[in-house]
Amino acid sequence: EPEVTQTPSHQVTQMGQEVILRCVPISNHLYFYWYRQILGQKVEFLVSFYNNEISEKSEIFDDQFSVERPDGSNFTLKIRSTKLEDSAMYFCASTLGRTTSYEQYFGPGTRLTVT
Amino acid sequence: AQTVTQSQPEMSVQEAETVTLSCTYDTSESDYYLFWYKQPPSRQMILVIRQEAYKQQNATENRFSVNFQKAAKSFSLKISDSQRGDAAMYFCAYRSETSDDKIIFGKGTRLHILP
Numbered sequence: 001e002p003e004v005t006q007t008p009s010h011q012v013t014q015m016g017q018e019v020i021l022r023c024v025p026i027s028n029h030l031y032f033y034w035y036r037q038i039l040g041q042k043v044e045f046l047v048s049f050y051n052n053e054i055s056e057k058s059e060i061f062d063d064q065f066s067v068e069r070p071d072g073s074n075f076t077l078k079i080r081s082t083k084l085e086d087s088a089m090y091f092c093a094s095t096l097g098r099t100t101s102y103e104q105y106f107g108p109g110t111r112l113t114v115t
Numbered sequence: 116a117q118t119v120t121q122s123q124p125e126m127s128v129q130e131a132e133t134v135t136l137s138c139t140y141d142t143s144e145s146d147y148y149l150f151w152y153k154q155p156p157s158r159q160m161i162l163v164i165r166q167e168a169y170k171q172q173n174a175t176e177n178r179f180s181v182n183f184q185k186a187a188k189s190f191s192l193k194i195s196d197s198q199r200g201d202a203a204m205y206f207c208a209y210r211s212e213t214s215d216d217k218i219i220f221g222k223g224t225r226l227h228i229l230p
Contacts, residue, residue: 003159031216042119043206043220056215091160098216100148100167106160 002026004107006092012113016081021110023075023092032075033093033104034067036060043091049075050098082114117142119209121221128197129229135182136192136224138207146212149183151192154223155203163205166190168212194226202228 005024013019025032034046048055049067066078075094079086092107118141128134140149147168154160166174166183173181178195194201207221 009157033217035218035220037220040222042222043208043218045217045219048216056217058217095216100210100212100216103162104216104218106152108157108159 002105004092004094004105006090006107006110008110009108010111010113012115013082015084015114019079019082019112021077021079021090021092021112023077023094023107024073025075025092025094026096026105027073029094029096029105031055031095031098032067032069033095034077035091035093035106036088037091037109038085038088046077046090079112082112084114087112087114117144117147117209117211117219119207119219119221121207121224123224124222125225125227127227127229128194130197130199132197133193133195134197134226136194136205136207136226138190138192138221140188140190140207140209142188142209142211144211144213148210148212149181149190150208150210150218151179151181151190152206152208152220153201153203154206155200160206164192197228199228199230202226 032049037043047057064080089109091109093104095102095104149166151163152160164176182191204223206223209219
């Protein structure tokens with residue numbers, strides 16, 4: 001069965017460094033998402049992406065964050081200058097359609113640790 | 116704004132027994148979907164069961180069933196005949212039918228299966 005994959009599984013970076021988290025959505029899916037979960041907190045929506053542009057973003061998704069689908073298969077989340085509070089598990093998701101009849105499929109997550 | 120609350124950070128159940136995970140939510144919308152997602156350790160979050168708010172009948176998927184109380188804004192998950200493979204983090208989640216496609220999650224309940 002097709003799956004969403006994410007790399008790396010764990011990323012350690014120093015404060016102020018740029019980090020890129022990578023996701024490979026399911027191949028025929030059209031809508032892509034990033035969520036994050038700070039340890040002990042809720043899973044929070046960050047951004048949705050369709051047709052090579054952001055559809056919606058949360059207030060968490062500030063100018064330090066960007067998303068890209070560089071080659072038609074990968075979907076990346078870049079954090080330009082990481083802060084300690086960016087430490088979290090980041091989940092990528094994809095879906096074929098936007099309505100609730102289409103399930104969002106999640107990847108296993110990337111644990112980002114900012115030191 | 117919609118919120119989802121899971122008040123049980125951890126639960127334990129003996130194999131073959133039944134366990135109920137609690138979830139409450141808050142919304143002013145009338146059309147929405149509710150979900151339970153399961154995340155085994157280091158694995159993808161997968162959809163366990165979904166409930167359309169307009170349906171009075173509680174959803175059932177094999178050993179998993181929900182108790183949906185719309186007026187009380189309560190959405191609990193019952194797992195019957197618990198198995199070792201049920202050990203995971205369970206997230207209750209909400210999605211608007213009309214306004215957007217992001218999913219709003221609770222903090223999760225970690226379920227332990229005791230031999």
